[in-house]
Amino acid sequence: MLWYAHMLIAAAAVSFYTLNPYLILLGALVAVVPDLDHPFGHRGWFSHSILAISVMSVIIYFFARDVALLITVFIALGSHLLADLITKSGIPLLYPAVKKSISIPLFPSTGRKTNKLAALIGLCILSLNLLASFGYFINY
Ligand SMILES: [Zn+2]
Numbered sequence: 001m002l003w004y005a006h007m008l009i010a011a012a013a014v015s016f017y018t019l020n021p022y023l024i025l026l027g028a029l030v031a032v033v034p035d036l037d038h039p040f041g042h043r044g045w046f047s048h049s050i051l052a053i054s055v056m057s058v059i060i061y062f063f064a065r066d067v068a069l070l071i072t073v074f075i076a077l078g079s080h081l082l083a084d085l086i087t088k089s090g091i092p093l094l095y096p097a098v099k100k101s102i103s104i105p106l107f108p109s110t111g112r113k114t115n116k117l118a119a120l121i122g123l124c125i126l127s128l129n130l131l132a133s134f135g136y137f138i139n140y
Pocket residue numbers: 001034035043048080084
């Protein structure tokens with residue numbers, strides 16, 4: 001997935017946990033961190049595994065001492081892994097237990113159309129959560 005799809009999917013995922021706009025924005029920004037691994041080999045174990053996102057989340061907690069921040073970062077990074085998991089290339093999700101990349105290829109390709117569709121789904125979910133928080137769907 002591309003950066004904008006990861007950001008919108010993470011924002012949508014975090015919006016199920018909290019509607020704090022700062023945490024949603026933080027989640028969207030954090031969601032691109034695993035893809036900063038390009039100089040070291042994209043989708044390596046140190047960026048795209050449950051172990052890696054757990055370590056990253058704990059490091060954030062170690063410095064910030066904020067459980068909401070810890071959960072937000074973990075959800076955002078987890079959404080990144082799930083989004084990459086459904087691509088054909090897959091990720092080493094269970095490293096070091098399983099070193100091979102795992103894939104659940106729900107999308108036939110990871111081209112621009114797929115990324116735009118994923119971003120649109122993320123945006124729709126985020127919008128629905130925000131509208132629901134304002135009481136938009138309450139029937140009197
Ligand atoms: Zn990735």
